[in-house]
Amino acid sequence: MKVLNDQFFLLFADLxxxxxxLLVAFVILGLLATFVGYFLQWRWVRNVWFRxxxxxxxxxxxxxxxxxxxxxxxxxxxxxxxxxxxxxxxxSFIQHWLQSxxxxxxxxxxxxxxxxxxxxxxLVSWFLVRPKR
Numbered sequence: 509m510k511v512l513n514d515q516f517f518l519l520f521a522d523l524x525x526x527x528x529x530l531l532v533a534f535v536i537l538g539l540l541a542t543f544v545g546y547f548l549q550w551r552w553v554r555n556v557w558f559r560x561x562x563x564x565x566x567x568x569x570x571x572x573x574x575x576x577x578x579x580x581x582x583x584x585x586x587x588x589x590x591x592x593x594x595x596x597x598x599x600s601f602i603q604h605w606l607q608s609x610x611x612x613x614x615x616x617x618x619x620x621x622x623x624x625x626x627x628x629x630x631l632v633s634w635f636l637v638r639p640k641r
Contacts, residue, residue, distance in 0.1 A: 517592035524585040529610055531565065538562040539630055546637040559639040563630055570627035573620045
């Protein structure tokens with residue numbers, strides 16, 4: 509029974525990791541798509557809901573970094589891995605590669621600066637590529 513529980517926790521942790529990577533991809537690719545779409549005249553990049561969600565997501569990331577708060581997805585994933593008695597990040601194939609993409613070792617100030625700069629770019633994009641209703 510413990511093995512089944514551990515496998516469930518690890519599967520759920522991997523699922524959270526996939527969601528986390530998709531969220532990061534949305535933020536990064538969303539900004540790229542906004543500027544590329546402006547030049548290629550893609551109407552969807554001016555969709556107010558897409559742009560608002562994009563701005564809110566990066567805003568949350570920036571605020572968390574300023575406050576020194578760990579991302580809830582990261583905290584939840586780590587808690588699930590601990591529950592499954594998995595000490596480190598040596599796990600499934602998906603886990604190994606997605607974590608390699610998502611997590612880096614650097615001082616906190618590097619992340620705070622990067623998130624703030626990226627958040628500022630997203631905010632600037634709001635004014636350069638105006639959303640439309």
